[in-house]
Amino acid sequence: MTGRPMSRRGLLEAAVLAGPAAALAGCSADTGPVWRLRLATGAPGGPYNAFGKALAAEAAQAAPRLHITPVSTSASVDNLRRLGDGSADLGLAMADAAEDAARGRAPFSRPAALTALARVYVNYTHLVVPAYGPVRSVGDLAGRSVATGAAGSGGQVLAGRLLQVSKLTAQRAVRQRQLGLADSVRALRTGTVDALIWTGGVPTPALSDLARELPLRFLPLDEQAATLRDTYGPVYTAVTLPAGAYGLTAPVGTIGVGNYLLARSGVPQPAVREVLRVVFDRWRALLREVTAGARLEPRFAVATGDVPLHPGAVAYYRSVYG
Structure with missing residues (x-):
């Protein structure tokens, strides 16, 4: 990867805080504007869907002027396209897919006008076999046959890159099956596939349930994590599946990639600030069903790589954390 952007501190200092005005869904002289935002999440039962539902519920309790409607999708790539065409106001996406969209790299035909609100948690890559x-x-x-994630998901993008850097293409190609998590688990249980690749929180409940039915092996990916980082930059990190998760008796090195909460640039700054107020006030509830033991801290949240922070996010972080 060439030409890293200026530091996040520089972005915070340089951003212009007066963004374009956007239409409000409703307004009252007593309560002020009401913001109605569509949040592109993921498939039912998945971590993005759980996060989106939790954010909508917490906003309903803590921010009466903020109405968030979660929308089920195919996840990252689908969400990024929806943000690009204006059919979603907020969205969740894996960092690698989001940076591809921002740069106009495949599978995106042109750079997307994306903005980030926060890096909310890290996905752990699971390469699972019996x-x-x-x-x-x-x-x-x-x-062999490998379930590589649903079409339109960021997990499928990462799985493809993982197989490529492992030289499992061309003559040594695996047979990729584009299946979502539930179908991947079912296929591994019945022997329809030989392995599944999933990137998500730890523990992922569907994999915990599978591990109680079928003894599993989680393949180490330390070497691939280093190669992906060398090839694509710091969007990929080395992380560890901890001992105890899924019945593991020892830690397993693997690939980590962040998840961004994103917004189209036309979302009003006050609405973005209100979304972030809920996210930081209620992060324990938001992450409870997504990844055990995760924390949300500002110095972590502003690390959104090539995707610039929304001016409302800049204003929020500067007003709250200086």
Whole structure:
């Protein structure tokens, strides 16, 4: 990756805080404007869907002027396209897919006018096989069937890159099955696929349930994490599936990638500030069903790489944290 952007501190200092006006859904002389925002999430039962529902519920309790409607989608890539065409106001996306959209890299045909509100938590990549099966390393996947995530999801993008850097393309190609998490789990349980690749919080409940039915092996991805970082930049990090999760007796190194809460640039600054107030006031409830033990801190939240912060987010962080 070439030419990293200026530091996040520089972005905070340089951003112009007066953004374009946007139409409000409703207004009252007594209560002020009411903001109605569509939040593109993910498939029912997945972590984005859970986060979106939790954010809508917490906003309803803590911010009467803020009405968030979660919309089920195919996740990251779908969400980014919806933000681009204006059919969503807010959206969740994995950092790698969001940066591809911001730069106009495939699968996006042109740079998207995206803004970030926060980096909210980190996804952990799970490469899962039956414990007593023949696959004991990433290389053993050659020629086998692998569930790589739903079409239109950021997980599918990461899985494709993981297979590419593992040289599991061309003559050694795996047979990719674009399946969502529930279908991937079902396929692994029945032997329809030899492995599944999933990126999400730890523990992911569907995988915890599967581990109680079927002994599993989680393949280490330390080498691939380093290669992805060298190839695509710091959007990818080395993280560890902890001992105890899924019955693991020892930690397993894997690939981490952040998740961004995003907004189209036309969302009014006061609405963005109100969204972030709810996010930071209620982060424990928002992350409870997504990833155990996660925290949301400002120095972590502003690290959104190539995706610039929305001017309302800049104003929020400067007013609250200086």
